[in-house]
Amino acid sequence: QKEVEQNSGPLSVPEGAIASLNCTYSDRVSQSFFWYRQYSGKSPELIMSIYSNGDKEDGRFTAQLNKASQYVSLLIRDSQPSDSATYLCAVNPPNWDKIIFGKGTRLHILP
C-alpha cells in the first residue's frame, strides 16, 4: 500500500514566522513530489514540485527533499495571514500515471 502521511494540524504559526510542513511517504523509489495549497472552498493549487534531494526555493517557499529518510517538507518564510490554508503533499511513485495525496495539514497564521 503506497501511502503519504501528513499531520492534519491545525498548525498555528505567528505572522512573520517560518511555517514548517512535513510529509513522509512509503515508496522508497518515488521520484516526483509536490506541494499543493487549498483554500477553503477552492481547488488545490500547485505551489512547488521537487525531484532531487536537497532544497528548492521559490520566493517565500522552500521545498526540502530527503529520499533516504523518505521525507519532504515545505517551509514558508515570513508567514502571512493569506498563507492560512490546507497544504497537500503529493507523491508520484515510479511507473504510476497518477499521484498519491496526503490528507493535508491545516495551517493557520496568527495575525
Add this chain to the structure above:
Amino acid sequence: SAVISQKPSRDICQRGTSLTIQCQVDSQVTMMFWYRQQPGQSLTLIATANQGSEATYESGFVIDKFPISRPNLTFSTLTVSNMSPEDSSIYLCSVEREQSTDTQYFGPGTRLTVL
C-alpha cells in the same frame, strides 16, 4: 499551467437522478483525471480519463456509477449516476500537460449536493 474550466460549478440534485460534469482545457493535454473530495477529506482519485478508450477506474469506483468520456485531448465528462446523498461532494478534474513531469493542475471543481 493550463486553463481548466468545469461546468456546472455547483448543483443541487434529487436522489436517483444523474448529473454530468464537464471539464474543458484550453490546450491539448496528455492525461486527465477525475477526483472526489468529500467534506473535510483529502482527494480521492476516481479514474483516469483515456482519450479514445475506456477510463481506468480506481478500486471502489465502477463505470456504471461514474461513466466517463474523453472524446478528444481537451475535453472530458464525468457522470454521477443514480445519485444518493453519499455522493454529495466536490468533484474535480485535473490535467497533466507533460507526462514527463507528472505535474497535475486542477480545475475549479463542481460542488454537488444530493437531497
